[in-house]
Every structure is written in structure tokens, then in C-alpha cells.
Amino acid sequence: MTEPVLAIRNLAVEFRSRDGWLPAVRGIDLDLAPNETLALVGESGSGKSLTALAIMGLVPGPAGRIAAGSSIRFEGEELVGASEKALDAVRGNRIAMIFQEPMTALNPTMTVGAQIAEAIRVHRGLGRDAAWRESERLLDLVKVPSRRRRMHDYPHQFSGGMRQRVMIAIALACRPRVLLADEPTTALDVTIQAQVLGLLEDLKREHGLAVLFITHNLGVVALIADRVAVMYAGEIVESGRVEAIFAAPKHPYTLGLLGSTLRIDRDIEALQPIPGSVPAPGALGRGCAFAPRCPRAVSRCETEPPPLEAVAPGRLVRCWMPA
Amino acid sequence: MTAEAVAIETVRRRRSAFRFAAAPLTWIGAALIALIIVAALLAPWIAPYDPLEQSIADRLMPPSAEHLLGTDSFGRDVLSRLIHAARISLAVGVLSIALAMVAGCAIGITAGWIGGWFDSLVMGALDVLMSFPSLLLGLMVVAMLGPSLEHLVLAIAITELAPFARVARAPTLALKERDFIEAGRALGLSELRIIVVHVVPNLLGDVVVVASLWLATAIRTEASLSFIGLGVKPPTPTWGGMLREGFETILDAPWLSVAPSLAILATVLALNMIGDGLRDAVDPRLRRD
Amino acid sequence: MSDEILIVDGVSKSFPAGGGWLRQRRVVQAVDNVSFSVVRGNSFGLVGESGCGKSTLARCLLRLIRPDRGRVMFEGTDIVQLGRRALRRARRRLQIVFQDPYASLSPRRTVFQTLAEPLVVHGIARGAALRPRVQAALAEVGLPAEVAERYPHEFSGGQRQRIGIARALMLEPALIVADEPVSALDVSVQAQILRLLEGLRNRRGLSFVFVSHDLAVVRHFCDQVAVMYLGRIVELGPTRKVLEQPLHPYTRMLRLASPVPDPAARFKLPRIEGEIPSALAPPSGCPFHPRCPDAMPVCAAVRPRTVEPEAGRRVECHLYG
Numbered sequence: 001m002t003e004p005v006l007a008i009r010n011l012a013v014e015f016r017s018r019d020g021w022l023p024a025v026r027g028i029d030l031d032l033a034p035n036e037t038l039a040l041v042g043e044s045g046s047g048k049s050l051t052a053l054a055i056m057g058l059v060p061g062p063a064g065r066i067a068a069g070s071s072i073r074f075e076g077e078e079l080v081g082a083s084e085k086a087l088d089a090v091r092g093n094r095i096a097m098i099f100q101e102p103m104t105a106l107n108p109t110m111t112v113g114a115q116i117a118e119a120i121r122v123h124r125g126l127g128r129d130a131a132w133r134e135s136e137r138l139l140d141l142v143k144v145p146s147r148r149r150r151m152h153d154y155p156h157q158f159s160g161g162m163r164q165r166v167m168i169a170i171a172l173a174c175r176p177r178v179l180l181a182d183e184p185t186t187a188l189d190v191t192i193q194a195q196v197l198g199l200l201e202d203l204k205r206e207h208g209l210a211v212l213f214i215t216h217n218l219g220v221v222a223l224i225a226d227r228v229a230v231m232y233a234g235e236i237v238e239s240g241r242v243e244a245i246f247a248a249p250k251h252p253y254t255l256g257l258l259g260s261t262l263r264i265d266r267d268i269e270a271l272q273p274i275p276g277s278v279p280a281p282g283a284l285g286r287g288c289a290f291a292p293r294c295p296r297a298v299s300r301c302e303t304e305p306p307p308l309e310a311v312a313p314g315r316l317v318r319c320w321m322p323a
Numbered sequence: 324m325t326a327e328a329v330a331i332e333t334v335r336r337r338r339s340a341f342r343f344a345a346a347p348l349t350w351i352g353a354a355l356i357a358l359i360i361v362a363a364l365l366a367p368w369i370a371p372y373d374p375l376e377q378s379i380a381d382r383l384m385p386p387s388a389e390h391l392l393g394t395d396s397f398g399r400d401v402l403s404r405l406i407h408a409a410r411i412s413l414a415v416g417v418l419s420i421a422l423a424m425v426a427g428c429a430i431g432i433t434a435g436w437i438g439g440w441f442d443s444l445v446m447g448a449l450d451v452l453m454s455f456p457s458l459l460l461g462l463m464v465v466a467m468l469g470p471s472l473e474h475l476v477l478a479i480a481i482t483e484l485a486p487f488a489r490v491a492r493a494p495t496l497a498l499k500e501r502d503f504i505e506a507g508r509a510l511g512l513s514e515l516r517i518i519v520v521h522v523v524p525n526l527l528g529d530v531v532v533v534a535s536l537w538l539a540t541a542i543r544t545e546a547s548l549s550f551i552g553l554g555v556k557p558p559t560p561t562w563g564g565m566l567r568e569g570f571e572t573i574l575d576a577p578w579l580s581v582a583p584s585l586a587i588l589a590t591v592l593a594l595n596m597i598g599d600g601l602r603d604a605v606d607p608r609l610r611r612d
Numbered sequence: 613m614s615d616e617i618l619i620v621d622g623v624s625k626s627f628p629a630g631g632g633w634l635r636q637r638r639v640v641q642a643v644d645n646v647s648f649s650v651v652r653g654n655s656f657g658l659v660g661e662s663g664c665g666k667s668t669l670a671r672c673l674l675r676l677i678r679p680d681r682g683r684v685m686f687e688g689t690d691i692v693q694l695g696r697r698a699l700r701r702a703r704r705r706l707q708i709v710f711q712d713p714y715a716s717l718s719p720r721r722t723v724f725q726t727l728a729e730p731l732v733v734h735g736i737a738r739g740a741a742l743r744p745r746v747q748a749a750l751a752e753v754g755l756p757a758e759v760a761e762r763y764p765h766e767f768s769g770g771q772r773q774r775i776g777i778a779r780a781l782m783l784e785p786a787l788i789v790a791d792e793p794v795s796a797l798d799v800s801v802q803a804q805i806l807r808l809l810e811g812l813r814n815r816r817g818l819s820f821v822f823v824s825h826d827l828a829v830v831r832h833f834c835d836q837v838a839v840m841y842l843g844r845i846v847e848l849g850p851t852r853k854v855l856e857q858p859l860h861p862y863t864r865m866l867r868l869a870s871p872v873p874d875p876a877a878r879f880k881l882p883r884i885e886g887e888i889p890s891a892l893a894p895p896s897g898c899p900f901h902p903r904c905p906d907a908m909p910v911c912a913a914v915r916p917r918t919v920e921p922e923a924g925r926r927v928e929c930h931l932y933g
Contacts, residue, residue, distance in 0.1 A: 503716050510703065511704065524721075
């Protein structure tokens with residue numbers, strides 16, 4: 001495996017509540033290599049989006065914070081505790097992020113061309129004309145049709161899929177090495193989703209991007225991921241190569257997610273939903289966080305939290321009773 | 324069915340009352356208003372003198388141990404008149420606001436619910452109403468109908484219709500698009516029931532806040548109208564009336580105008596403190612956890 | 613002959629859009645001459661992408677939106693023509709479940725109040741008789757009786773959706789229109805709610821019109837499916853046949869673009885061209901022709917007729933005549 005461009009160790013994010021600081025992300029390790037798509041999978045409340053925000057240094061304070069002992073290294077440089085200035089040089093620059101709803105991230109009163117050009121001028125110090133030409137090139141790159149005209153359009157004149165392309169163009173404006181994509185296609189129609197996923201795949205390959213793709217959709221994961229990390233209640237419960245995970249899921253939660261996912265290509269005799277719901281950060285027991293919903297749980301699971309252990313090369317599982 | 328049994332998390336309901344209580348200014352305002360209300364209710368028992376009893380010998384006496392706030396040009400005890408005046412001022416304020424609230428909300432909800440040109444027409448008319456200074460509008464109404472307590476209440480209510488209509492209309496517009504309103508229709512509820520049971524409770528919070536803030540204005544308007552002689556007829560004491568009477572002798576006996584001014588100021592300030600507290604308490608942005 | 617609980621015949625609905633005092637008023641044809649029928653006890657799926665008119669059509673079925681033209685025959689009566697009282701009666705048998713469980717419950721009403729209200733309004737039960745009925749409904753959707761006194765904001769999305777389903781059940785309907793009932797939910801919760809709906813269908817013999825953008829969910833839940841594009845049904849037939857051998861190029865495109873949770877079945881990401889056109893300015897001829905990989909010259913000029921290439925299947929495409 002190539003040297004990781006992003007290495008996360010023991011990342012913990014906490015939120016303040018009336019009962020003190022509650023852990024929302026509880027000590028996760030992730031490595032992301034160039035030209036690789038790592039899918040971070042989980043349901044709402046799993047901590048997957050917070051992980052991305054932590055990497056960007058965007059954990060909303062003062063109610064939230066990255067806990068002591070966390071480490072996020074980008075090309076060997078520590079980001080946790082780095083100065084605001086050092087962070088600015090990395091975030092939005094070498095690490096870019098795209099979101100589920102691009103409309104909220106775009107300025108409604110500026111033309112799309114002006115917004116991309118602005119990003120280029122801020123991050124790359126190009127002049128006005130050069131930045132404008134570069135914006136046109138980027139819109140070409142993300143395959144926005146009739147771009148010369150569209151440069152002068154405002155965000156509301158774009159469809160959801162086109163807006164997401166604009167966001168990707170802005171993210172690429174500063175030639176990032178890492179792209180954090182937080183559910184970028186969840187709000188899109190399937191045909192548009194396929195287009196945007198195809199675009200991301202092309203860009204990854206052409207630019208050697210490292211993509212952290214956050215999603216709850218296992219179908220999308222199967223489509224684009226090289227590796228997968230499944231999160232539950234703020235922890236990684238299983239990770240490995242995408243083929244291995246889908247062929248033989250080891251953690252009961254991964255199994256449950258797959259059992260809950262319907263397929264368009266196949267009849268499923270009976271759905272096997274996971275009973276119950278995701279625990280609140282303050283309501284975790286002593287043992288495995290998944291134990292209360294787990295069909296395989298034994299008494300040990302209630303009392304002792306399982307460690308994340310290698311069960312095969314490149315394959316980690318956090319379970320006392322793996323399948 | 325056991326597999327489908329759902330674990331219910333006990334999410335404690337964050338009581339808005341809790342946050343209301345947390346603001347000290349709100350408490351000061353509430354205490355002040357409580358004091359004024361108690362004084363007004365108990366006026367016949369706690370006022371040291373009859374507010375209407377004249378005594379030429381004691382006219383324009385400065386504050387003293389005998390008359391804590393002095394006497395006016397008819398020799399009446401200012402403190403007693405001030406306490407009795409609180410009854411009229413508060414009654415006029417509360418009645419007019421209640422009237423404005425009911426009528427204004429009815430107008431606002433109807434306009435928002437029906438929408439279209441009807442909405443534009445009604446809100447346009449209210450804009451015209453609102454463009455009049457409230458004192459001028461009240462003055463016109465009282466001048467047309469003649470000064471009396473009922474007309475004063477009506478006049479003040481009309482000047483404050485528009486803010487209630489506005490504050491009731493905006494959430495109505497948003498609420499009528501919500502799925503639970505459609506669900507109500509699908510369940511066969513009548514439009515009236517949907518409005519009364521499902522729309523009104525959801526905008527009551529905002530309306531109460533506006534009511535507390537505009538109550539202060541109502542009391543001010545009452546005082547202003549009484550000040551220019553269009554309020555309650557003398558000799559019944561009102562704060563505005565006392566202010567006007569005191570104004571005639573402001574150089575000789577400043578206490579006559581200072582005492583009712585302070586009473587008005589304290590009431591308006593206290594009501595605004597409560598209003599701010601209430602607004603924070605019902606603000607959904609602060610309520611979400 | 614099969615027993616058809618709902619027959620939709622030529623329903624159209626348009627909305628004025630934009631325009632003003634001086635500019636010419638434009639019209640969006642949200643639903644355009646749609647016909648289909650639902651067999652009692654079956655689930656009928658309506659699929660399509662945003663703006664295809666599926667939610668408007670769903671609301672037309674309950675006359676939450678009144679169609680401009682066409683008939684909605686529910687248990688033999690035309691919903692569109694009913695007077696106010698008759699409509700109220702008909703709606704007892706015809707209910708709706710919404711997509712967004714956060715918007716579909718009145719925030720200031722307890723679960724008990726929400727569930728008891730339809731019973732009171734229709735004079736079905738009152739006073740002490742309400743409680744056992746509410747508790748039975750809660751039990752049926754898998755919620756404990758204690759939740760009756762709580763408010764909607766105390767529940768998770770999945771739990772709220774259960775409450776919304778319980779509310780739809782209070783009047784003992786025969787048909788439920790479910791508008792994207794699981795789209796806003798997490799995967800594991802989606803499966804729970806689908807299981808619940810399946811159970812209701814089997815136990816109560818309920819019929820469903822199931823609106824969704826997710827073909828996998830429709831495949832699992834629906835007997836029949838209609839694919840909508842810009843207000844029209846472009847293909848209709850038994851779900852499995854439609855998804856396994858799609859006839860219309862748009863159905864094929866949808867099928868191809870829907871991800872499958874299996875890296876072994878990983879397809880090369882399709883190079884789908886074009887965006888969904890605005891319903892304000894639908895393309896000429898066949899509305900799908902600008903995106904269609906099989907488009908012929910005739911497609912841009914002439915709107916295709918509906919043809920029945922085999923019994924029980926319908927398609928609107930020039931490829932089939």
C-alpha cells in the first residue's frame with residue numbers, strides 16, 4: 001500500500017451536554033492513500049459526518065471539541081492543535097470538502113463563475129483573468145454543459161446535480177490531495193447520482209485524489225469504494241476491502257445493514273431489520289455499543305467492550321462473536 | 324411482534340418555562356408587574372386617602388410625611404390617585420390588547436389561510452392602518468366616537484390590530500403547507516377544526532410575546548390620549564390624565580408630573596422585560612436541542 | 613375478473629407557475645392523463661425522479677389536490693365528483709402516510725390526541741372508549757402504550773413514522789397512499805417500517821399505492837409498478853417483469869443507475885446524458901427523447917401512443933409501435 005496522505009489516530013470528538021462532555025466519535029483510526037476511495041458507512045448518529053468535520057477543523061465550538069490525544073496527520077503534518085494559520089493552508093486547500101446540500105454552501109447573490117474564480121484567487125493567488133479562465137476549465141472538467149453561458153448564471157438557476165458539480169469544481173479549484181465527500185449524492189435523483197459518482201471516479205483516477213466518501217447507502221459503497229469502514233455509535237466496528245466486506249461481513253451490525261438493504265436485482269424472501277435504534281451518545285453501556293440490538297450477543301458483550309482486531313490482512317472487526 | 328418492539332429513549336422535554344425563569348431581568352419585570360397589579364386590585368384598601376376628595380387648603384403640597392407624593396391643585400392625594408389610576412390604566416391596556424389579539428389573529432389567520440388576492444388585500448389594508456401613528460389613529464377614533472372608556476379601549480385595540488394580524492399570518496402561511504394539516508384533511512377534519520386545533524396552538528407562543536410587548540404600548544397610548552384630554556373623563560384618575568394636570572403646574576409642582584411618569588415608565592419597562600423573556604422562551608431556535 | 617379497489621382514469625392536473633401581472637402565465641402539467649388501477653390487497657408502486665408528478669398524483673387520489681380532469685373511482689364511487697360530506701365518508705376508507713415524519717405530526721398534540729382525533733371527529737368513539745382503541749393502534753405499529761402521553765419531538769424518525777401509520781389506521785382504511793414513507797429514514801429503520809407495512813397488508817388485507825424514487829424498495833413491496841416521467845406513465849406492469857426486462861429506455865436507465873449492494877455486480881458507472889427537463893418547458897414529442905439513448909427522428913416530433921406489447925404491460929415508446 002502506498003504511503004497514506006491522511007492518517008487519523010484515536011480521533012475523538014465530544015459534545016457538551018448538561019451531564020458533561022459526551023463522546024460522539026470515540027477514538028477512530030483511519031488511513032487514506034492517494035488514488036483511493038474509502039467509504040465511511042453508518043446511519044445517522046454514527047459520527048461519520050463529525051469525523052469529516054473534525055478533519056476539516058470544523059467541529060462547531062464551543063459546544064464541541066476534539067478530545068485530547070487525537071491525531072490527524074496530513075502528509076505527516078499534525079492538524080490537531082495546529083495554528084489557525086497552518087490550518088488555513090491545508091483546509092479548503094489541500095483537503096477539500098463537498099456536502100449533501102450544495103445550495104447552502106453556495107452564495108446565492110454571486111454568479112457561479114465569480115464564486116469559482118474567487119476560490120481560485122484566494123487559494124492560488126492567480127490574477128482576475130487567469131482565475132476566470134481556470135474557472136471555465138474547471139466547469140469543463142466537471143462536465144457542466146454550455147459552460148461559457150453558465151459561468152454567468154446564479155446558483156438557483158442550476159439543478160441539484162449541476163450545483164453539486166459546481167461544488168466539486170470549487171473543491172478542485174485549489175488542487176486538493178484529499179476530498180471529503182459527505183453524502184454528496186444523497187439528495188440527488190438516481191440518474192443524476194450515477195452521473196456525479198462517475199465524475200468523482202474519473203477525477204479520483206485522473207488527479208490521484210484520496211477520497212473519503214461518507215454515505216449510508218451500501219449500494220453506492222459497492223459501486224465506488226476501494227475500502228470500507230463501518231461506523232456505529234462513534235466507533236469503527238468493521239473495516240476492510242470492499243469485496244471482502246460485502247462477500248463475508250463479520251460484524252453483526254454490518255450483517256444487519258446488509259440484511260436491511262433491499263436489492264433491485266433480486267427478490268429478498270424476508271427482510272431482516274435490525275431491531276431497536278441507535279443509542280444516544282449519553283446512553284452507552286459498559287460493553288459493546290451494539291450489544292442491546294445484537295442477535296449474537298453473549299453475556300461478555302454486555303460487560304466488556306470488544307477491541308478492533310485484525311481477523312485477516314487488512315481486515316479489522318470489533319466483535320467478541322464475529323460471524 | 325417482539326422483534327419490532329421499539330426501545331423508547333426517554334428524551335426529557337426541555338421546558339421552555341425553565342429558560343424563561345433563568346433570565347433575571349424577566350423576573351424583575353414580573354415582580355414589578357405583580358406589585359403594580361396587586362396595588363391596583365387592593366387600591367381601596369391601601370390608598371391612604373380618597374382619590375377624589377378635594378381639599379382647597381392642602382392644594383399643591385410638596386411630598387411630605389402626610390402626603391408621600393404631595394397633593395395636586397385640587398388638594399387631592401397624589402399617591403392615592405396614582406394607585407387608583409393603575410386600575411384604569413391596566414384595565415384599558417389589558418382589555419384593548421385582548422380585543423386586538425382576538426380580532427388581529429382572526430384576520431391574520433384568515434388572510435394567511437385563504438391566501439391569494441384576499442391575503443394581499445387584507446394585508447395591504449393593514450399596512451395602511453399601520454402607517455398611521457398609533458396616537459393619531461386613536462385620536463381619530465375617539466374624536467369620531469366621543470371620549471369614553473369603551474371607545475378608548477376600542478381605539479387602542481384598532482391601533483394594535485395590525486401587529487397581531489402579521490404575527491398570526493406568517494406562521495399560518497408556513498403551517499398550511501405542513502403535512503400534518505394535509506393529514507388532517509385526509510382524516511376528514513373540517514377546515515375550522517384544523518385551524519382551531521392544529522394551527523392556533525402552534526402560533527399562540529408568538530402571539531403571547533407580541534401581546535406582552537404591545538401591552539406596554541397600549542398603556543402608553545392610553546396615557547397619551549388621556550394626556551391630550553381624549554381619554555377617561557376627569558375626575559376619574561388615570562396616569563395620562565394626571566400627567567396632563569401636572570403639566571399645567573410643572574414649574575410650581577413638578578412632583579405632580581414626575582409621579583405618573585415614573586408609574587408609566589415602570590409599567591412599560593416591566594412589560595418589555597417580560598416580553599423579551601417570553602420571546603426567548605418560545606423562540607424555536609433556542610428551544611431545539 | 614379481479615376486484616379493483618381503485619381505478620384511476622385519465623387524471624390530469626396542472627398548476628400555474630411564475631408569470632405575473634404583465635408576463636404571460638405559464639402552466640406546469642404536473643400530471644398528464646394518467647390511468648391505472650389497483651387490485652384489492654395489492655400494492656401499486658409509482659416510481660420516478662423528482663418533478664415527475666408522483667406526489668401530486670398521490671394527492672389527487674385522495675383529492676387533497678383536485679384533479680382538473682379524469683376520474684378516481686374508489687370502491688365504485690368517483691372521488692373527484694363527491695360532495696363535502698360524501699368525501700369525508702370516503703376518506704375514512706382512504707388514508708395517507710407522508711414522507712417526512714417530522715412534518716406530518718402536529719407538534720403540540722400528544723400521540724393520544726393525534727390518534728384519538730379522527731375517531732372523535734367521525735363519531736366512532738368517545739370518552740373512555742378512545743383509550744383502548746389508541747392502545748390497540750400503537751400495539752399494531754409496535755409502540756408501547758406508554759408513548760400515548762408524549763409529544764412528537766420526543767421520538768426518533770422511525771418512531772414518528774410508526775405514529776403516522778397508526779394515525780392512518782385509526783379509521784380502518786381499505787387503501788393507504790404512502791408517499792415515500794421510508795425515504796427519510798435510516799437503512800435499518802427503513803427495513804423495520806417496510807416490515808410493518810407488509811404485516812399490515814397481510815393481516816388487514818390493505819391495498820397500497822406506494823410512491824417512491826427507490827426501485828429496490830418498490831421491487832420488494834409492490835405487485836405492480838408504474839414508471840412516471842414528466843407527469844406521464846411511460847411504463848406499467850408487474851414489478852418484477854418491469855424491473856427485470858424493462859421496455860422503456862427510461863426504465864432501463866433508472867434500473868441501470870440504481871446501485872446494487874454488491875461489488876461483484878459493480879457495473880461501469882453509466883454515462884447517462886442530460887438532466888431531467890423542467891416541467892415548465894417539456895420537450896416536444898416524447899418528453900424523454902433528449903436523454904434517450906435509442907431516440908429516433910420520430911421521437912422529437914410525435915408523442916408516442918400507449919401500446920400493450922404483452923398482456924398486463926403498457927409502454928409509451930416508439931420502439932414498440
